[in-house]
Amino acid sequence: MPASLTDTRSAELYRRALELLPGGVNSPVRAMRAIGRDPIFIERGAGAELYDVDGNRFIDYVCSWGPLIHGHAHPDVLEATVAAARRGSSFGAPTAAEAELAAEVARRMDSVEMLRMTCSGTEATMTALRLARAVTGRERIVKFAGAYHGHVDGLLAQAGSGLATAGLPSSPGVPASAAAATTVVPWNDPDALLAATGGAAANTRSGEHETGAGGGDIAAIVLEPLPANMGVVPAENGFLELVRERADACGALLVFDEVITGFRVSRGGMQELSGVVPDLTIMGKVIGGGLPAGAVGGRSELMRMLAPAGEVYQAGTLSGNPLAVAAGLASLALLDDDAYARLDQCTDRLAQGLREAAAQMGRPIQVASAPGLLTVFFSESPVSDLAGAQACDSQAYGAWCRSLLSRGVYAPPSQFEAWFPSLAHTPEQIDTTIAAAASSFEEIA
Numbered sequence: 001m002p003a004s005l006t007d008t009r010s011a012e013l014y015r016r017a018l019e020l021l022p023g024g025v026n027s028p029v030r031a032m033r034a035i036g037r038d039p040i041f042i043e044r045g046a047g048a049e050l051y052d053v054d055g056n057r058f059i060d061y062v063c064s065w066g067p068l069i070h071g072h073a074h075p076d077v078l079e080a081t082v083a084a085a086r087r088g089s090s091f092g093a094p095t096a097a098e099a100e101l102a103a104e105v106a107r108r109m110d111s112v113e114m115l116r117m118t119c120s121g122t123e124a125t126m127t128a129l130r131l132a133r134a135v136t137g138r139e140r141i142v143k144f145a146g147a148y149h150g151h152v153d154g155l156l157a158q159a160g161s162g163l164a165t166a167g168l169p170s171s172p173g174v175p176a177s178a179a180a181a182t183t184v185v186p187w188n189d190p191d192a193l194l195a196a197t198g199g200a201a202a203n204t205r206s207g208e209h210e211t212g213a214g215g216g217d218i219a220a221i222v223l224e225p226l227p228a229n230m231g232v233v234p235a236e237n238g239f240l241e242l243v244r245e246r247a248d249a250c251g252a253l254l255v256f257d258e259v260i261t262g263f264r265v266s267r268g269g270m271q272e273l274s275g276v277v278p279d280l281t282i283m284g285k286v287i288g289g290g291l292p293a294g295a296v297g298g299r300s301e302l303m304r305m306l307a308p309a310g311e312v313y314q315a316g317t318l319s320g321n322p323l324a325v326a327a328g329l330a331s332l333a334l335l336d337d338d339a340y341a342r343l344d345q346c347t348d349r350l351a352q353g354l355r356e357a358a359a360q361m362g363r364p365i366q367v368a369s370a371p372g373l374l375t376v377f378f379s380e381s382p383v384s385d386l387a388g389a390q391a392c393d394s395q396a397y398g399a400w401c402r403s404l405l406s407r408g409v410y411a412p413p414s415q416f417e418a419w420f421p422s423l424a425h426t427p428e429q430i431d432t433t434i435a436a437a438a439s440s441f442e443e444i445a
């Protein structure tokens, strides 16, 4: 980057933010440390584009890390949000739209009959785990290495996203008791899953974890059915089915974290695409249309255990917030079959173009994609788990990413995060991105 980078308005704002916010940001990956530069302060977004405080324009593939499936400030979403704000921002009392949103989710996901809303995906995860523990009367949670489920104490072990980006195995401050109730299993490793859930195949890494007779102490197996927080790493053939089978064999609940995949990879998320049905689903991101929202959904018999229908306590001052619900409903209303077909095409065009650009420049990469998300792994072989993701050339990815920024393309500043093409990205913008990517591959060669 030019030496003048330190004279930018972003640099000035960052210096001030560093005095007042830990690391200058309110969420770690925003700091861009993993790609070896300082953060860019944003002034506004429009459609697929971001404008920074220095007047630079970028084609945005972060899109707020997933919520903005329609891009920035989509007129329908904006209008619905503003109209809701005019009626008052929060009441601490029920509104009609909350049941409408629950009904829309239930129409899209067969496994969901009832919904409890929260303000974030993290809170939704906390709620799902508490509910699973209450339902089963057990404590142990099985999760997969490289999966991120929010910054919940017990699930930070080998978590993806910002922890993977920073190379952290977990976090100080997590009570040993919380970590001890979690068993981490390598993704796409059937033997390890069997060992951890009391099936056969004990001679694997996770066989070290004692999980009680036959996995009978497991409350829930929680997973991203399409992991996207170590980069996009799809389940191999039969793995999701095996996870379902093991949950049943243990009498544990199967919890799908569809915070990223929900309403993005298809109308009904990854559970619709895979045909594997969870007991509980964690939602976030798209469901709030860019405003703070998350949710847990499932069969009524389970959901009715939440207070005040049941005894499992869960609450939130701003839960089901009218602005977030309005933005979420407006976003979902735009997501019909045609929208998913377009998002799929847009993602394919980008994935294919990036593959070809890399091939032309002799850079070995792997592009893993699903409708509405992809990852460019700097790797010679396909990535199937966290170890594979960690073996990527993150330094080269960082250099490529910095180069892309200088060409007006804002890609996720981490090898371990997904790109989020949106419905606002035009074919022209995708082609511009591919051309920039080719030049950047050349620049770092």
Ligand SMILES: *Cc1c(COP(=O)(O)O)cnc(C)c1O
Pocket (backbone or CB within 6 Å): 119, 120, 121, 122, 123, 125, 148, 149, 150, 151, 224, 229, 257, 258, 259, 260, 284, 285, 294
């Ligand atoms: C983002 C994310 C979360 C956490 O959601 P927040 O709203 O950031 O708390 C949980 N699970 C997955 C899969 C996510 O990508």
